[in-house]
Amino acid sequence: xxxxxxxxxxxxxxxxxxxxxxxxxxxxxxxxxxxxxxxxxxxxxxxxxxxxxxxxxxxxxxxxxxxxxxxxxxxxxxxxxxxxxxxxxxxxxxxxxxxxxxxxxxxxxxxxxxxxxxxxxxxxxxxxxxxxxxxxxxxxxxxxxxxxxxxxxxxxxxxxxxxxxxxxxxxxxxxxxxxxxxxxxxxxxxxxxxxxxxxxxxxxxxxxxxxxxxxxxxxxxxxxxxxxxxxxxxxxxxxxxxxxxxxxxxxxx
Amino acid sequence: xxxxxxxxxxxxxxxxxxxxxxxxxxxxxxxxxxxxxxxxxxxxxxxxxxxxxxxxxxxxxxxxxxxxxxxxxxxxxxxxxxxxxxxxxxxxxxxxxxxxxxxxxxxxxxxxxxxxxxxxxxxxxxxxxxxxxxxxxxxxxxxxxxxxxxxxxxxxxxxxxxxxxxxxxxxxxxxxxxxxxxxxxxxxxxxxxxxxxxxxxxxxxxxxxxxxxxxxxxxxxxxxxxxxxxxxxxxxxxxxxxxxxxxxxxxxx
DNA sequence: CGTATTATTGACCACTCTCAAAAAACGTGG
DNA sequence: CCACGTTTTTTGAGAGTGGTCAATAATACG
Numbered sequence: 053x054x055x056x057x058x059x060x061x062x063x064x065x066x067x068x069x070x071x072x073x074x075x076x077x078x079x080x081x082x083x084x085x086x087x088x089x090x091x092x093x094x095x096x097x098x099x100x101x102x103x104x105x106x107x108x109x110x111x112x113x114x115x116x117x118x119x120x121x122x123x124x125x126x127x128x129x130x131x132x133x134x135x136x137x138x139x140x141x142x143x144x145x146x147x148x149x150x151x152x153x154x155x156x157x158x159x160x161x162x163x164x165x166x167x168x169x170x171x172x173x174x175x176x177x178x179x180x181x182x183x184x185x186x187x188x189x190x191x192x193x194x195x196x197x198x199x200x201x202x203x204x205x206x207x208x209x210x211x212x213x214x215x216x217x218x219x220x221x222x223x224x225x226x227x228x229x230x231x232x233x234x235x236x237x238x239x240x241x242x243x244x245x246x247x248x249x250x251x252x253x254x255x256x257x258x259x260x261x262x263x264x265x266x267x268x269x270x271x272x273x274x275x276x277x278x279x280x281x282x283x284x285x286x287x288x289x290x291x292x293x294x295x296x297x298x299x300x301x302x303x304x305x
Numbered sequence: 306x307x308x309x310x311x312x313x314x315x316x317x318x319x320x321x322x323x324x325x326x327x328x329x330x331x332x333x334x335x336x337x338x339x340x341x342x343x344x345x346x347x348x349x350x351x352x353x354x355x356x357x358x359x360x361x362x363x364x365x366x367x368x369x370x371x372x373x374x375x376x377x378x379x380x381x382x383x384x385x386x387x388x389x390x391x392x393x394x395x396x397x398x399x400x401x402x403x404x405x406x407x408x409x410x411x412x413x414x415x416x417x418x419x420x421x422x423x424x425x426x427x428x429x430x431x432x433x434x435x436x437x438x439x440x441x442x443x444x445x446x447x448x449x450x451x452x453x454x455x456x457x458x459x460x461x462x463x464x465x466x467x468x469x470x471x472x473x474x475x476x477x478x479x480x481x482x483x484x485x486x487x488x489x490x491x492x493x494x495x496x497x498x499x500x501x502x503x504x505x506x507x508x509x510x511x512x513x514x515x516x517x518x519x520x521x522x523x524x525x526x527x528x529x530x531x532x533x534x535x536x537x538x539x540x541x542x543x544x545x546x547x548x549x550x551x552x553x554x555x556x557x558x
Numbered sequence: 559c560g561t562a563t564t565a566t567t568g569a570c571c572a573c574t575c576t577c578a579a580a581a582a583a584c585g586t587g588g
Numbered sequence: 589c590c591a592c593g594t595t596t597t598t599t600g601a602g603a604g605t606g607g608t609c610a611a612t613a614a615t616a617c618g
Binding site: 504505516520523536 | 564
């Protein structure tokens, strides 16, 4: 693992990542959501010189499980998936990240998961070593990061409940509801829910096969719970029944 | 939920928890493992007055999902399970905790899981509010807690991989290996692995039924991989083949 | 020692997976 | 813009892993 350059999942070494001198943190729309929110103007000014804006295209690998964890990233736009692999290729997507999330923090010197963009994405890169210094200097930053990590851990526990104890129908319904709630939090109020990830990605997130995901969504469509204009969009037509389905309180009709 | 007193899972209100004036942190054998490790003598002296030692018997509930998260706890002895429930009673045990772990940290004002002792246990209770003050005062404490949370998140990702993508045989083998490694880390070097949790607990941790857990362990016993003197102990007789089983590289013989 | 609880074992079954094919969507170049 | 090939998604039929239901065995506890 990890013989290819980062930000390259093809095996050839073509850097699509643009390391551009961005407009600076003042104009970053993600300041409230990312770990930067733990900083005031003065602190941010001090650190902004270390932050490098990064742009990647869809399907590019941001970081690879096992690689040296030299940087952490804040996602300012686009969508990213995190996953772990078994030796024979079986995959578990542990989470989908959207604007405001951050990734790359680990408990040792290597990344515990692989991160891959599922749409073109913008990120801010920050040297891990400097972050640790910054935490000593600005206690609020550590507090902020701790809060974010606790939030992620709570989500992870929810996902364990889903993976270990929910049926396929409950899994798909729960996933769609969670995506929808996340979209609302990010200000995406729309009856049309974006599904930037593939059916394979959804399956690998829910511990199912693509066939079961497809069949379940078709079933929701037949029941009038979901509208599926195309594979990358879903319209929640009946949130009450979708919630009932997520809680196993209904019969597939 | 949460109409019963904490530390009571029976419904009757009998407090078995002893709030004793302990011997103080100086003599605590868990100082290296718990969040206290982030503190030096001076800092610890400052905080020790806020720490209340707690003792509970087996099967007592320490805290309940949804209850006000007023305290965090460091586990100094014994074993604890964390779990979440679905409305119909299906349960997912998200983790087993042993000496050196801590619990109770949350992202909002209520606990995200229920915690129940599986053996008699000793804990140190700390007011959550004071902890937040202490983090501002002693940045190293925040760093320490952040590191612990990141470690837990990494474990959670491993568990998601297990729940979503491993077979029953791989799940049970992985669980036993993980327990064994944890025991080694805590200095319990023994060929006899303690299984303080019930088969139901193991099943609810692995996303299986008790019957499948029992059958799988019997199978390992028949294959000579495991010795099972009684239901609460397991002797790993062939770690190589157990590892192979955990990675799906073998046939149940 | 008797009772209750927990664990094991067995027979059967169903939910989801596997394998396979058709349909739809996507991208590319003429 | 359309024809073509590729990839992704959908749909179908059959099979298998792990679940359900039930009985027995072992263990813990008064």
